[in-house]
Amino acid sequence: MSAYNCFSDNFNKETFLSAIDARIKLVVVLVLIIMVLSYKGVMFPLSVAAFSLLLCLSMRVPVRVVALRAAQPLFIAAVILVLKTFFSGQEILFSLNLFGIGLSAHADGFMEGIQITSRIIGGVSLVVALGFATPFIEFVAALSWLKVPKAFIEIMMFAYRYLFLFLDDAHTIYNAQKNRLGYVGLRKGLHSFGVLTGSLVLRGFEQSQKTADAMVQRGYTGDMPILKGEPFRTAELAGAALIMIAGGITWMI
Amino acid sequence: MYSIVLVFIVLLVLPGSVFAMHISEGILPLNWAVLWFVLALPFVAAGIKRMKDLSKNDLSFKPLIGLMAAVVFVISLMPIPVPTAGTCSHPGGTAIPAILVGPFISVLITAVALLIQALFFAHGGLSTWGADIVSMGVVGAFTGYGIFKFLRRCNAGLGVSAFCAGLLSDWAIYLTTSVELASGIRGSEPFLPLLGKIVIAFVPTQLPLGIVEGAMTAGMVTLLYRRRADLLVKLGVIKQEQAGGTL
Amino acid sequence: MDDLMYSVRNLSYRYPDGTSALHDISLDVRKGEFIGLLGANGSGKTTLLKAMDKLLKGIEGEIYLAGIDITKLSPREIYRKVGLVFQNPDDQLFAPTLFEDVAFGPTNMGLGAQDVEGRVLHALKQVDLEGLEKKSVHNLSFGQRKRACIAGLLAMGHETLLLDEPTAGLDPMGEYRMMELLQKLNKENGVTVIMATHSVDLVPVFLDRLYILSKGHFSRGGTPEDVFNAPEDMANIKLRLPHIAELIYRLKHEDKLSFDRIPLTIGEARREILKSLETSLKGR
Amino acid sequence: MDDLMYSVRNLSYRYPDGTSALHDISLDVRKGEFIGLLGANGSGKTTLLKAMDKLLKGIEGEIYLAGIDITKLSPREIYRKVGLVFQNPDDQLFAPTLFEDVAFGPTNMGLGAQDVEGRVLHALKQVDLEGLEKKSVHNLSFGQRKRACIAGLLAMGHETLLLDEPTAGLDPMGEYRMMELLQKLNKENGVTVIMATHSVDLVPVFLDRLYILSKGHFSRGGTPEDVFNAPEDMANIKLRLPHIAELIYRLKHEDKLSFDRIPLTIGEARREILKSLETSLKGR
Numbered sequence A: 001m002s003a004y005n006c007f008s009d010n011f012n013k014e015t016f017l018s019a020i021d022a023r024i025k026l027v028v029v030l031v032l033i034i035m036v037l038s039y040k041g042v043m044f045p046l047s048v049a050a051f052s053l054l055l056c057l058s059m060r061v062p063v064r065v066v067a068l069r070a071a072q073p074l075f076i077a078a079v080i081l082v083l084k085t086f087f088s089g090q091e092i093l094f095s096l097n098l099f100g101i102g103l104s105a106h107a108d109g110f111m112e113g114i115q116i117t118s119r120i121i122g123g124v125s126l127v128v129a130l131g132f133a134t135p136f137i138e139f140v141a142a143l144s145w146l147k148v149p150k151a152f153i154e155i156m157m158f159a160y161r162y163l164f165l166f167l168d169d170a171h172t173i174y175n176a177q178k179n180r181l182g183y184v185g186l187r188k189g190l191h192s193f194g195v196l197t198g199s200l201v202l203r204g205f206e207q208s209q210k211t212a213d214a215m216v217q218r219g220y221t222g223d224m225p226i227l228k229g230e231p232f233r234t235a236e237l238a239g240a241a242l243i244m245i246a247g248g249i250t251w252m253i
Numbered sequence B: 001m002y003s004i005v006l007v008f009i010v011l012l013v014l015p016g017s018v019f020a021m022h023i024s025e026g027i028l029p030l031n032w033a034v035l036w037f038v039l040a041l042p043f044v045a046a047g048i049k050r051m052k053d054l055s056k057n058d059l060s061f062k063p064l065i066g067l068m069a070a071v072v073f074v075i076s077l078m079p080i081p082v083p084t085a086g087t088c089s090h091p092g093g094t095a096i097p098a099i100l101v102g103p104f105i106s107v108l109i110t111a112v113a114l115l116i117q118a119l120f121f122a123h124g125g126l127s128t129w130g131a132d133i134v135s136m137g138v139v140g141a142f143t144g145y146g147i148f149k150f151l152r153r154c155n156a157g158l159g160v161s162a163f164c165a166g167l168l169s170d171w172a173i174y175l176t177t178s179v180e181l182a183s184g185i186r187g188s189e190p191f192l193p194l195l196g197k198i199v200i201a202f203v204p205t206q207l208p209l210g211i212v213e214g215a216m217t218a219g220m221v222t223l224l225y226r227r228r229a230d231l232l233v234k235l236g237v238i239k240q241e242q243a244g245g246t247l
Numbered sequence C, D: 001m002d003d004l005m006y007s008v009r010n011l012s013y014r015y016p017d018g019t020s021a022l023h024d025i026s027l028d029v030r031k032g033e034f035i036g037l038l039g040a041n042g043s044g045k046t047t048l049l050k051a052m053d054k055l056l057k058g059i060e061g062e063i064y065l066a067g068i069d070i071t072k073l074s075p076r077e078i079y080r081k082v083g084l085v086f087q088n089p090d091d092q093l094f095a096p097t098l099f100e101d102v103a104f105g106p107t108n109m110g111l112g113a114q115d116v117e118g119r120v121l122h123a124l125k126q127v128d129l130e131g132l133e134k135k136s137v138h139n140l141s142f143g144q145r146k147r148a149c150i151a152g153l154l155a156m157g158h159e160t161l162l163l164d165e166p167t168a169g170l171d172p173m174g175e176y177r178m179m180e181l182l183q184k185l186n187k188e189n190g191v192t193v194i195m196a197t198h199s200v201d202l203v204p205v206f207l208d209r210l211y212i213l214s215k216g217h218f219s220r221g222g223t224p225e226d227v228f229n230a231p232e233d234m235a236n237i238k239l240r241l242p243h244i245a246e247l248i249y250r251l252k253h254e255d256k257l258s259f260d261r262i263p264l265t266i267g268e269a270r271r272e273i274l275k276s277l278e279t280s281l282k283g284r
C-alpha cells in the first residue's frame, strides 16, 4: 500500500547521516527552518532546499519517493504562486485572455508569491531530509532531551508502533468491502466508511487492552522507559555549529 | 469577481490532491507560526495533564490514547474520493476521539498524530505544527465535542448527534485552516477578500467531505454501540440505562 | 503447457525497509497438485504466498495464474480464482460474528441468503465449529479463529487455495482432520492446494511435492522422498526428518539393522520393519 | 507443602459473553517442575494461563502463587515472579523495534543501560534472532515474532514461566531448540515451566507431567506414559498418540509383534524394537 511504502522510516539506511546524533540534527533543522521563515528573499531558502535534496540523494532515497513526498506541498506552492501573481498586487506585468476572462499578472504579486513558494520549498525539503535521516526512536530520544513531556512521548511511541498495524487493517477492510461492492452508490459508500472507521476504533480499544496486559506483565507501572541519549560528540557539535554559521552567513547576505 | 473565483476553483480542484487540511511547512511566516504555537500549547498541556490524571488508576489508559492516536492518524490519511471536485481529500478525524475521550485529550491525540505525519510523511510541518494543532485539534475537537453533547442533551439520537458532530467539526476545521492560510500568505493584500477566495475555493471539496466525515463519525458510534456498548458506558458517552436499548 | 495453475518466473521481492525476502524464485504448480512450502522462520514463505495473491506491490519477475500475468488481473478476478488463508487469523477476521465473517465471501459472490446460509453452515461443520455461529470472532480461542479463517474460504469454493500454515495452532486431531479435508478437496474436487507449513511429520502423508525455501532462495524441491533423502544438510534449512524417518534412520545407521530405504509414514515404516525382521530371521 | 509454586483450587471462570470456559479446576505445580497443558481447541488452556497470571477479572476459586493468594498480590509482585508468553505474538509485542521490545522488561526492573543491553543480546541469541535488533517488530515474520515474545521474557529471568504454545509457528529445528532451551532453564536454573501445547510428539521427550483439559474440565493428568497409555479415548479429548507410539502400537496390535510397553520417544522405540527383534530371533 502506497501510504505505508513511502513512510520515511522505511528508507533509513545506515549512512553517515543516520549515524549523527538525532538531537543535533533536530536542532540544526529547527534553526534552519527559523532562518528560512524569517528570510526576506529567495536565495537562502532555495540554497537550503538544494542542500537538503542533495542530502536525500546521498542517503540513496529513491528520487521517486522524495518527489512523491514533496508533491503535495509543491503543488500548494504552485497554486499560491499563481494566486499571488494574478489576484494580488498592482504593477501589471502582462495580461492575457482566457476563455473571455481577462487576467493580469502582477509583478509585485509575483514577487510575494515567489517569496512564499521558496519558503515552502526550503522548509519542506529540510523536514523531508530530517525524516529520512532519523529513525523514529532516535527522534523520540531527541524530543525527550528537548524536555518534551514524557507523557507526550509515550503516546507518540504507542501511536507509532500501532499505526502500521492499523494502516494494514484499514487496507484489508477497505479491499474486502470493495470486493463486496461496498462503495457503489452514495449511501452504501458512506455506510461502508462508517463501518471501516468503527472497526478501526474498536480494534484500537481491544488491542489497547491486550497491550496493557502485555506491558504490565513485563513490569509496566505507568511509565515507559525512554532511551537515554549518549554524551554529545565534539566532532558532531562542531559540524553542526559550522552548518549553522554557514547558514547564518548566507542568511545575512 | 465571479470569474476570478471560477478560475481559482478550477485551478485548485483539477490536479490531484488539493489543500488538505494540513498547512504545510513553510507557508506561515515566522510571526504567525509562533502565534499559533502559543495558542496551541496550553491546550496540549491541559490534555497531557488530564491524561495523566485519568491514567493513574487505569494502566490501560495511556495505551488506549496512544492507539487512538494511531487510529486518528490512519483515518486522517484515508483518501476519500470527492465526486463534486473529482479529487481525493482527507478527513480530519478529530470528532471521533472528541466524542469518546473528550476534547482536551483529543487535542493531545491530534498533536501526536500531526507530529508523526509532519516528520515521516511531509503532511503538515514542524513550524506549522502549532497552526495545525489549533485548527484540527482545538477547533475540531471542541466543535465536535460541543455539538455532540449539545444534541445529546436535546435528546437527539446517538447516530444523528455523532453525524452532526463530525460534519460541523470538519467544516469548523476548514474555516480555521482558511483563516490561518489567509493570514499566512496575505503579504500586502487585504485580509478579508483573500479569506473569501480561499473559503470558496474549499467549498467543492469540503462540503461533501464534511458529509463523509459525519457518516464516519456516526458509523463509528453506532458500531461501538452495537458491539461494545459497555465501552461507551465506561467512557461516559452513554449512560448505563441507555446501553442495550434502541438508538 | 496449459495445465499450469501457477507459474512463477524469477520472482524477487524486497520489503520497503530494505529486507530482501525473495530472490529469483521460479516455480510451477499444475492444476490439481497439492504443494508444500517449507523453510525456516523468515525464509520467505508468507512473502511468496502474498506475492502469488497479488498483495505485494513492486515485485520483480512474473507470476502467471492459469496462464495470465497477474498484474493484468483485477483483485476481483484474482479473488474469484484464488483464496488465501493468512498465517495470523487476526489479520483475516473482521466481521462482528462468526456467521457474518464466513458469510462475507459467499455474499460477495452474489448468492442468495439461503444459499449463503447453507454454505456457511457446511463450512463451519467442515472445520468443527458448529454451534458457535453467533459468537464474536474476537472471542474465539486461537485455534477456533484459525478454523474460522479456513471456513471463510471453504464457503467460497475456490479452485485454488493458498494456505499459510493452516494447521498451526490446531489441536492434534484437528490438524489431521484439516489435512484430510484438504486432501479430499484436492482429490475429489480437483482443488489446487499450495500450503506453507512447518509440520514435517504430516507432509509426507499428504503432499505431492515440496519446495524448500532458505533465506529467500529455493534450496530444493521434489517429492517428500527426494527431499528427506539427504538428512545431512537438513540442519542448514532448519528442517528435520519426520519422527518416523528419524527412528528408522537411527535403527539403520546406529543399530545396523538392514533397511533398503527410509520410510516417511507410519504405514511404510510398518512394512519396512516387518521386512527387515524377515531378513534378520532368514539371515540366521 | 511449601515447595508448591502454584496451587489452583476449584477455579471456574465464565467470560462476560456467557461462555463458561473453566469449571472447577484444581492443580498443583511444584517448584522446578516442567508441566504441560494439553487439550482441544477451545478447551480452556489459554484461559487457565491467563487466570494464573491474574489477567482475568471475576474468577471463582483460589489461586496461590508460592503460597500467597494472587488476589492479594499487586501486578508488580506477580510479574516479578511469573512471566507469561501469549499465544498470539501480536498481543504481546508493543515497542517499535525488536531491541526495545525485549529491553522493556529489564529496563523496568531498574537495570542499567549496559546490563539491559547485555541481557537483550543474550536473549535474542538464545532464540536465534541476532542481527534483527533494529527491525520493527511489525515487520518480522510470524515465527520471528513468536521468538521475540519469548526473548522478551527470557531477558527478565523469571523463576516461573507460563507459555501459551511457545513452539507454535516455529520451524522444526526451532521447535526442538526452543524445547531444549526451556529444558535447560528448567534443569539448570530451576525455572518452573508451565506450557500449553499441541505438540504431542515433543511432549514425552521434555515434560515431567501433563494435565489434559477438555471443555473446561480436567479430564486427566499424570506423566506422559500415564496419559498416552489409554489410546482408546484419545479421540474424545482430540489428542492422538505421538507418531512413534502410534507406530509401535500398530506393530504390536496389528502386526502382532511382541512389545512389553508402548515407547513414546525415538530412543525408547529403538530399544523396544531391538528387544522385540531379539525375542523373535530367540523364539525361533
Ligand SMILES: Nc1ncnc2c1ncn2[C@@H]1O[C@H](COP(=O)(O)OP(=O)(O)OP(=O)(O)O)[C@@H](O)[C@H]1O
Residues within 6 Å of the ligand: C015, C016, C017, C019, C020, C021, C039, C040, C041, C042, C043, C044, C045, C046, C047, C048, C087, D138, D139, D140, D141, D142, D143, D144, D169, D171
Ligand atoms: N512487512 C515486512 N517488512 C519488512 N520485512 C519483512 C516484512 N514481513 C516479513 N519481513 C521479513 O522478510 C523475511 C521473510 O518473511 P516471511 O514472513 O515471508 O517469512 P516466513 O517464511 O513466512 O516465516 P515464518 O515461518 O516465521 O512465518 C523475514 O526476514 C522477515 O523478517
Ligand SMILES: Nc1ncnc2c1ncn2[C@@H]1O[C@H](COP(=O)(O)OP(=O)(O)OP(=O)(O)O)[C@@H](O)[C@H]1O
Residues within 6 Å of the ligand: C138, C139, C140, C141, C142, C143, C144, C169, C171, D015, D016, D017, D019, D020, D021, D039, D040, D041, D042, D043, D044, D045, D046, D047, D048, D087
Ligand atoms: N474473550 C473471550 N470471550 C468469550 N469467550 C471466550 C473468550 N476467549 C475464549 N473464549 C471461549 O472460551 C473457551 C476457551 O478458550 P481458550 O482460549 O481458553 O481455549 P484454548 O484451550 O486456549 O484453545 P486453543 O487451543 O484454540 O488456543 C472457548 O470456547 C472460547 O470460544
Ligand SMILES: [Mg+2]
Residues within 6 Å of the ligand: C045, C046, C047, C087, C164, D141, D142, D143
Ligand atoms: Mg510466514
Ligand SMILES: [Mg+2]
Residues within 6 Å of the ligand: C141, C142, C143, D045, D046, D047, D087, D164
Ligand atoms: Mg489458546
